[in-house]
Amino acid sequence: MRFLSEVVMVKNVARTLIMIVVLLAFPLSAVAAGHTLLMDPAHGGEEAGVNLSRTVHEKDVALAVATDVKHKLSRADDITVRLTRSDDRNVSLAARKKILQESDVDIVISVHVNAGFGQKAEGYEVYYRAHTPPSTQKDDSGEIVRDMEQTRRFNNSVFLAQLVQKNMGRVFPRKGRGLREAPVYLFGSLKAPAILLEVGFSTHLDERKKLRDPKIQQAIADALTDSVMEYFQAGGAS
Ligand SMILES: [Zn+2]
Incomplete structure (x- = not known):
């Protein structure tokens, strides 16, 4: 009896120790690692994009919004914001793609x-990355894991898009043109x-004026900031 209870005790101690290690390791790694957001202000330099005046x-509106998001999120100590450009310079699409692929961001x-669709088109649009159809070859487990990762990435993109769609509605009520894959x-x-x-739309008279307004640009940055915070608070779509 005594021997048995000692075995049980040793086992319990071991289990408790493992639990403590797990409990300590997980939150610590989560806090230490934090979250990283990459903001990509479009165009730049001689690549001006569409004109608002x-x-x-x-390029100016995109940079103003992106840098303001970085500024606002600097108050959240567990979120790091990186930019594909932080000033008025042209970063080619290929160079941008390289930055995106090489940065280990969340x-x-x-x-x-x-711009376009005549002068009547107005409102914001949120695009999320398209879902790659799952591979047909399911015989290797690596393939299945890749499919699962892809589905998770897709779900998280949709989730983030939904948050942005909702929060942009505060800036431009009833102007959302929906989510697009x-x-x-x-x-x-x-x-x-x-x-x-x-x-x-830069081609819409009223919107063109609004988008030039620094207050509106800040409100857009607020909507994005809140969306990012909500996204990380929810732990992505999972
Ligand atoms: Zn553009």
Whole structure:
């Protein structure tokens, strides 16, 4: 009896120790690692994008929004924000894609300004990366894991897009043009969930004026900041 209870006790001590180690390791690694967001302000330099006036272009609005998101999130100590560009320079699509692929980030947000479809089109659009159809060859377990990772990435992209869609509604009530799935070139073979936000139309007279307003740009940055916080608080879509 005595021997048995000692064995049980040793086992319990071992189990408790393992539990303590697990409990300590997990939250610590989560806090220490934190979250990383990559903001991608579109265009830059001689690549001005669409124009909102003779002097203000898409590149300026995108940079203002992206840098403001970085500034606002600097107050959250567990979120690090990186930018594909932090000033008015042209970063080629290929170079941008390389930055995206090489940075070990949790989510990616590209910011653009829309144009076209006549002068009546208005409102913001949120694109999430397209879902790659699952592979048909299911005989190797690596393939199954890759499919699962892809599905998770897709679900997280949709989840982030939904949050942005909701929060952008505060800036432009009833102006959301919905979520759209798109095979965004920039997001190809990217490991992280990613969305592209078209903040509004430069070709729409009223919107064109609003998008030039620094207060509106800050409100868009607020909507993105809140979306990112909500995303990480929920632990992604999982
Ligand atoms: Zn653009």
